Amino acid sequence: MQVNNEFKPKIIAFCCNWCSYAGADLAGTNRLNYPADVKIIRVPCSCRINPMFILRAFQRGADGVILCGCHPGDCHYTSGNYFARRRMTLLFSMLDYLGIEKERTRVEWVSAAEGAKFAATMNEFVETVTKLGENKRLEDLRCKEN
Amino acid sequence: MQKIGVFVCHCGTNIAGTVDVHAVAEALKEEPGVVFSADYPYMCSEAGQNMIKDAIRDYQLTGAVICSCSPRMHEATFRKAATSAGLNPYLVEIANIREQCSWIHKDMPTATEKAIILGKAAIAKVHLNAPLTAGESPVTKRALVIRGGIAGIQTALDIAEAGFPVDIVEKQPTIGGKMTQLDKTFPTLDCAACILTPKMVDCAQNENIKIYSYSEVTDVKGFVGNFRVTIKRKARYVDETKCTGCGICTEKCPMKKVPNEFNLGMNNRTAVYIPFAQAVPKVATIDPEHCNMLKNGKCGVCAKVCTAGAIDYKQKDEFIEQEYGAIVVATGYNPIKLDRYDEFAYSQSKDVITSLEFERLTNAAGPTSGQLLRPSDGKHPHTIVFVQCVGSRDTSGCGKEYCSKICCMYTAKHAMLTREKYPDTDVYVFYIDVRTPGKNFDEFYRRAVEEYGVHYIKGMVGKVAPRADGTLLVQASDLISNEQLKINADLVVLAAAIEPDKTARPLATMLTASMDTNDFFTEAHPKLRPVESPTAGIFLSGTCQGPKDIPETVSQASAAAAKVIGLLVKDKLTCNPCVAHSDEWMCNGCSSCEKVCPYGAITYSDKEFKMPDRTIAIRRVASVNEAVCQGCGACTVACPSGAMDLKGFSNRQIMAEVDAICK
Known part of the structure; x- marks a missing residue:
């Protein structure tokens, strides 16, 4: 088994357009390294993230x-991140119930x-996952077939 | 059938250095719907844009994916290019392969693989993009300037000059800000009051400018072009329209022991006061914390002596609501508190002062009428030590990591002026570096050293200890001669770091404008949009954005004014078309979306629907006011029936991206 050495996780980062996406851009501008396993999807606000997407x-x-x-x-839209926080708290406890390790999801x-x-x-997240x-x-x- | 064009930018070597751009273009050519795929050194250049335009026309493209820098950088550029070639701008998607790929990865195969995946995600999304048309919203032709220091004053004057009404909201009883407290200004040594007070008067006399002094912004609603702002006019217990500013109340007020904040507590004022002689508006204010009449109803002297009958002890805070098209933030700075720097004995000795206190001591309108006297015993100091970078460039966690930018120059000014006025004084300046990057700045500093004989010593002061004879023992190291120095000083002046005003953070929350970790407002782009906040309609003027000297502040203030004027001359603004919309057939009228909408953009109405069985049903359904919706998407997730979706970031689009990345 060479899985652990070879394993490259697939990680999706949803970033809000106003803060985190710009923060990710700044990480790039400052040439700060993080693993290529992270792929960013831009959304207008964290409250746009439907639990369905996760x-x-x-x-x-x-x-x-x-x-x-x-x-x-x-929040650029005043209250969006509060909605996101509440929704994700619920979703994460449901994921936990389904047996998905809670370390696989995170809100930052x-x-x-x-x-x-x-x-x-x-x-840090890539290392954990x-x-x-x-x-x-x-x-x-x-889904596996395609 | 979709016909998608893919354009991969090299960005010189910025992208091509770590991403095999040719391989990316080739790989993406194989994606479904892609009919054109090419790479080019600079997509944003005219030739690059022409390549996009030509491809759109030649291949009748229905969508375009640009693999390039961040959409925050050039999305607008490429959308514009698409529009001019006849493609709806919202059919263009950007795959960010520079900031979020080539710049963070060093290994070419990894970065190339990631770039291909990001490209695929963008292609998957663009398949589902719909052409969008931006709506229009009107512009309220009035600007708000928050705080009236030199930055706010200059911005307001420039906007007013262009013919638009401007309101200045100032927290203090007078406009003028920090500059009113300064004595002379570098590098020309002209007096601050001489160049500032005429501008203050101009503000008061300009019919386009309204000054709300002793007032605060308490609430901001709306969006660019249509802000609704609540201003709290604090009770000053003096009727502004009646007060003539004669000052007789301030002479007769028996409460004379109130620390005078204008002189940084170095002398006292009365409970009813006018901050300084040139205050604008020149109106008295009663300090409710110290006024006996307001505290316990015993006194009333000022009302008796006021010939204009302007004193009104029953005045209440008043709230007014006003509409604006643009808001300029000019909240300025304050020197930091020095309680964490007790090695300099600031709290122990009156003769250890900050540079701003030094300004007051040398100012003719200050507590000593411009005589440089020790605060402790009123004697002339003969040895003065200036300490630079107190709290600036400090990575220990006590102070600020940034350079406060103005201290090197004002210290050179202080040292020079001291030596000029009192040639018998020894002046030492301890510094880490002397930073003089400005027009005529280095010449100014050299004059202090060469002509005025100021002793500049590279090294930091370790400790200041008050001695029994009233002098201060300054222990420092001279890094050039590698010696430990002990100087007996009469006065120690600390160049305290500057930090954004404390009101800036709550204000940023109200304005939904972003800030950096030091509480300075963030600009939309550090180089290309330095006076705009990323939030549309919010502009930045002066030190609220970062440390600045007066010349820089004034240029930025005028730049902000130019941007505001550019906005206010428009009659209509194009709205963001990426707004929510409700599928009325799916909507069950539950009101979940309405409850989470921060803008009140969702309303309900009863509508007639022709049902499949040819009956007519009346159902309560949601509809979105597109001019009010800002496109956050909160409602789309709250909607239990999936009727609400966001244009440009639809459920299907985002899931297509998820699928493409996970493939």
């Missing part, structure tokens, strides 16, 4: 999903000025 990601074989939004109180607040925090968060190994729990076999 379930879909896990169904399609993602090993980890991280949501990044503005710090509490700093990253501001537009926190490039270093973005890179550090991603490094890599240790957990491949996520098989929610894999939809029908």
Whole structure:
């Protein structure tokens, strides 16, 4: 078994347009390294992230999903990140119930000025998910075929 | 049938250095629907844009994916190019392969693989993009400037000059800000009051400018072009329209022991006061914390002596609501508190002062009428030590990591002026580096050293200890001669770091404008959009955005004004078309979306529906006001029936991206 050495997790990071996506850009501008396993999807606000998207990601074989939004109180749309926080609390406890390790999902607040925090968060998250190994729990076999 | 074009940018070597751009273009050519795929050194250049335009026309493209820098950088550029070639701008998607790929990965195969996946995700999304048309919203032709220091004043004057009404909301009883407290200004040594007070008067006299002094912004609603702002006019217990500013109340007020904040507590004022002689508006204010009449109803002297009958002890805070098209933040700075730097004995000795206190001591309108006297005993100091970088460039966690930018120059000014006025004084300046990057700045600093004989010593002061004879023992190291120095000083002046005003953070929350970790407002782009906040309609003026000297502040203030004028001359603004919309057939009228909408953009109405069995049903359904919706998407997730979706970021689009990445 050489799985652990070879294993490259698939990680999706949902980033809000105003803070975290800009924070990710800043990490790039400052040439701060984090693993290429992280792929970012831009959304207008963390409250745009439907729990369905996360379930879909896990169904399609993602090993980890991280949501990044503005710090509490700093949401561009005033209250969006609060909605996201509440929804994700519920979703995460449901994922836990389904047997998806809770370390595979995370919510982080990253501001537009926190490039270093973005890179550090991603490094740490990838490390955590890599240790957990491949996520098989929610894999939809029908999805595997394509 | 979709016909998608893919355009991969090299960005010189920025992308091509770590991503095999040719391989990306080749790989993406194989994606479904892609009819054209090519790479080019600079997609944003005219030739690059022409390549996109030509491809759109030649291949009748129905969508375009640009693999390039962040959409925050050039999305607008490429959308514009698409529009000019006849493609709806919202059929363009950007795959960010620079900031989020080539710049963070060093290994070419890894980065190339990631770039291909990001490209595939963008292609999957663009398959589902729909052409969108931006709506229009009107512009309220009035600007708000928050705080009236030199930055706010300059911005307001420039906007007013262009013919638009401007309101200045100032927390203090007078406009003028920190600059009113300064004595002379570098590098020309002209007096601050001489150049500032005429501008303050201009503000008061300009018919386009309204000053709300002693007022605060308490609430901001709306969006660019249509802000609704609540301003709290704090009770000053003096009728502004009646007060003539004669000052007789301030002479007769028996409560004379109130620390005078204008002189940083170095002398006292009365409970009813006018901050300084040139205050604008020149109106008295009663300090409710110290006024006996307001505290316990015993006194009333000021009302008796006021010939204009302007004193009104029953005045209440008043809230007014006003509409604005643009908001300029000019909240400025404050020196940091020095309680964490007790090695300099600031709290122990009156003769250890900050540079701003030094300004007051040398100012003719200050507590000593411009005589440089020790605060402890009123004697002339003969040895003065200036300490630079107190709390600036400090990575220990006590102070600020950034450079406060103005201290090197004002210290050179202080040292020079001291030596000029009192040639018998020895002046020492301890510094880490002397930073003089400005027009005529280095010449100014050299004059302090060469002509005025100021002793500049590279090294930091370790400790200041008050001695029994009233002098201060300054222990420091000279890094060039590698010696430990002990100087007996009469006065120690600390160049305290500057930090954003405390009101900036709650204000940023109200404005939904972003801030950095130091509480300075973030600009939309550090180089290309330095006076705009990422939040549309919010502009930045002066030190609220970062440390600045007066010349820089004034240029930025004028730049912000130019941007505001550019906005206010428009009659209509194009709205963001990426807004929510409700599928009325799926909507069950539950009101979940309405409850989470922060803008009140969702309303319900009864509508007639022709049912499949040819009957007519009346159902309560949601509809979105597109001019009000800002496109956050909160409602789309709250909707239990899946009727609500967001244009440009639809459920299907985002899931297509998820699928493409997970493949």
